[in-house]
Amino acid sequence: MSVAAKSAGQYLHGAQDLRLETRDVPPLGADEVQIAIRSTTLCGSDLHYYSSFRNGSILVREPLALGHESAGEVTAIGSQVASINPDLHVGDKVAVECGVACGDCEYCKSQTYNICPSLRFRSSGSKFPHYQGTLQERINHPVKWVHKLPSELDYETGALLEPLAVAAHAVRRAEKVALPTTQGTALIFGAGAVGLLVSVAAQVAGYKTIIMADIDEGRLKFATDNGFATFKVAVKPRRGATTEEKLEIAKDTAAQITDLHWPDGKPVDRPSVTFECTGAESCLQASIYATVSGGAVVLIGLGVPNHVLPISEATPREITLIPSWRYANAYPKAIEIAAASVSGSPVGGAKLPDIRKLITHRFNGLDTVEEAFKTAGKTTDSNGTLVVKTTINF
Template sequence: MRTAVLVEPTEFELEDRPRPTPGPDDVLVAVRDVGICGSDVHYYEHGRIGDYVVEDPLVLGHESAGEVVAIGENVTGLAPGDRVALEPGVPCRRCAHCKRGDYHLCEDVRFMATPPHDGAFTEYVSWPADFAYRLPDSVSTAEGALCEPLSVGIHACRRGNVGTGDTVLVTGAGPIGLMVLEAARAAGATDVIVTDVVAEKLDFAAERGADLTVDVTETDLEAAVGEYTDGVGADVVVEASGAEPSIRSTIDAVRRGGTVVLVGLASEAEVPFDVLEVIDNEIDVHGSFRYKNTYDAAVDLLADDEVDVEGIVDFESSLEDIDDAFRRAMEPTVVKGMISLDD
């Protein structure tokens, strides 16, 4: 089977690899669509993200969906011909975190495209059936692949307890920020403010329904949010840029008693944070790491047309042209590239 393998930073090779055989609890999936995530691009460019280092050739891609072509002997509920979205992180199911239901915090998780685990830029993937979610006819496999970033958005909104009538500030209008925008709307937020430092990203967020966009290179965020909320501040701030100034600004833009959710990964682990403001204003600060139990919700939201994910895709490409696709994905105004495989 054709497989795009990252052999060196900035170098893919298209290899012919044996098709995997599904285990008793697995489904064999013919991959149809795989999104290019910022983390894929980072591994492509730098060969590492923090402590995760690409030491051996690695298959990238963890936003994937396809068609079931074979099932293991224990699998019920899925059959060849079903189209599925694949949740990319499979936990150990036995550790203390898994047992208390926080399977996304499992330290032995096998997460696609995180070294040393291969991802989905390939023709076939064998995957545990309970981490494969059937897509109704109305949901495309491209949308199925984008259940992954949508899941990050849903989990962040759950962490922030976003509710009906809330004003949510989303900092960063990349794919994750835009998925937070979708998830916040679906959770009942009536006002969503989006920030960025790139005008095109803000225009795009406005087209996608942001009520107010703020270019933080030109406008003071605290003042803009204050004006919009009659001096109160946002109920929930979801930080989705990872930029240090943006992380620091969350505390100034949230209302007293509000919630800050940190999603963006800062390039430095330590970011100065005004703890006295946090205490004095009783601000809840939550980390948000990937997601748990979001895929069913993501598929339902797509089936009900409650969210739009395909609209963030700028271009589609193929396994054969993956190098070009990654170079394109690095352009600052591009939001999302997809690799599509023929059926």
């Protein structure tokens, strides 16, 4: 078995300071596989690290390889891999689940390993030494957190499984709440990649009507044109000076949503679940106002650390607030959804939108990483083309 001793990668040394370096690949552990990374899509957290050398309150303390939405080819397997996963072999296409939990704590034993206090996540500065990301040629990764891809999924789609797992986990979180009997409508704040993927997961869960709200008209048009949204709501950016003004703005936004009608004049059912994917306070406030009584608001987006919420609205109408953090045991569902999306197979009588359309910009090779980051940080490229998801293939 030949295992590469060196691997090139892009390492962030400071804000917008990427450097191509070649480092030693650690010896392959008995329970690990070595993966030649073929595709990595860029995430919002990657962009925060790239632009600020931090992500919220998390500071980078050593050069960090970014990237965690990835897929690659197995190039070597450790001595115990065959007994752990006998279906995995050299040459297989795999998606990398980049959060590695301890496996021993009460959270891991209860299958909520996404909130394991010891979890290490690739490309995050939350643990030190940092767990290096996937913008490098090769990584060694525990086989437990590697998922074999079916033949219909290519490497790029395999990389999309990570944010799709976020979406699948969030939708599953909502299903644990006793929702009103009319569950046909879901509202999604944020028409970025996560919001679009939440739409796909929600459609699989049986939601027939998807309302998408965003400040960007281009993203909303993309959503409706490609089957990710039934209705679009363009939210005008407005800022209130006081709490009262902010809440009035949120009520106005909610009214745009609850006043929607079908072409025949029939009112659109009020959403039983709202998925908040922006992290913006105004959107979270509007989510509570817009959701039907007895419904739920799922918190996915991360914004400022603290929010002012209209609890006096949520409590008497029993609006459940559900935080959702990354994912646990969601990759199998994400693979199932992705396969149906790519193949065009109907799910629950409905054909899913093609998630491959999210990848609007492609770059090839590690030497293009900086250009990819600059593109991913924009809503449109220099030609005016909408930027949804940027991938780097190598």
